[in-house]
Amino acid sequence: MNKIKVAIVENDEDERFFMVQSFGGAGTFELIGEFGNGDQLFDWLANAPQVLPQLIVTDLNMPGKNGYDVICEVAAHYPQIQVIATSTSFIPATREKCQRMGAREFLLKPDVFIDYDSFVSRVYELVKDELVKD
Template sequence: MKHYKLILVENDDDERFFMKEEFEAFGAFEILGDFINGDTLVEYLEANPSAKPDIILSDLNMPGKNGYDIISFIKSDPQYARIRVVITSTSSVVSVREKCMAMGASDYLIKPEIFVDYGAYVREFYQKMEKLD
């Protein structure tokens, strides 16, 4: 089983807790950090240049730097450009997904409707990342 270094960016405390719990339980992810928005993510990346993740899983809509801002920041900086950015949101609007993908996101996943469904979400996420390798 391939292992990935992962950073989670989610402003909702409960959502972030359940996501982190399921990613850790799955066993294929090393969570380098979990952050409340893109501002705290950027602070971490700049303060820890050697601790680069393989993947950043980010919520789309957050106060401060949001998912769009994170894609732009990561893809515009050569030292981070190889990091996969996967956006997650409750929105299933096709134009939102297409915008994220056009900006350079590796994927766009719709969040589960209830927190207990994060087990299936993590399995799907892992399968999608394996296909990108």
């Protein structure tokens, strides 16, 4: 089975650590980058990495380029990459805004770190039909 190539953009080091562990341990994703904000992501993308992610999972609230910036710039310059936005608070208008801007989906972050495995499973279910190549 081909793994989905994913990049994570999250400024909170603890949350990023648990995301990296869960995506890496799922067996369905290949983590190809982890970044503290959108600025770091776009610096990396500008240097033409050998492999682009198929999916970017980004926090919304970060210093520098935030998740909304990530959604807009990826949609404009890398339309082949899907973006899933995340946050600790859920407001239906936020989900709608993210999707209008080009995000594949908006998901609420888990309340506790042990729930990241189920979060990663949900992400996989959302994108597998479009991104998994036989």
